[in-house]
């Protein structure tokens with residue numbers, strides 16, 4: 001009895017596996033924000049397997065016209081996925097670029113075949129390397145703002161992510177969003193001396 005039950009369970013398990021993709025059977029963990037229940041029923045799309053870490057855009061004005069989107073693109077599936085195009089609402093044109101060095105000159109151009117992301121791995125978009133190029137901008141991208149970028153994969157699936165706009169010349173961790181706050185700190189030391197007088201002066205105005 002025990003033996004029969006065991007083999008029957010194994011048989012049922014293998015049947016179950018047939019209905020799933022190889023990736024799912026291999027136990028690979030999905031890193032993206034895919035709805036987990038759906039993944040078992042239909043084939044996992046590239047968009048489901050995709051995730052991005054620390055996406056950011058170099059701040060520029062609409063007058064400057066073009067800028068790059070950077071970040072670490074990851075693939076949580078067991079098969080290579082490829083970003084073939086991207087889109088941004090306030091850009092007339094968006095391309096996938098690579099930077100090519102010829103002698104001392106570094107020029108950028110459209111990357112043929114897009115950005116492949118290896119199975120279970122990642123590819124990095126960074127200044128001086130691969131990047132999503134936003135061109136013909138119709139709006140400023142100011143430091144502290146956020147922008148939603150859409151990417152499309154070779155299987156036709158799409159997903160979007162929100163990138164933080166940063167002043168690149170100001171280097172990595174520069175957040176200018178809170179400018180103007182906290183400037184009064186230097187005067188704290190004198191508060192104790194005339195604090196009592198201040199309280200009475202201001203009341204009538206409110």
Ligand SMILES: [Cu+2]
Pocket residue numbers: 068097098108109131132133
């Ligand atoms: Cu470019």
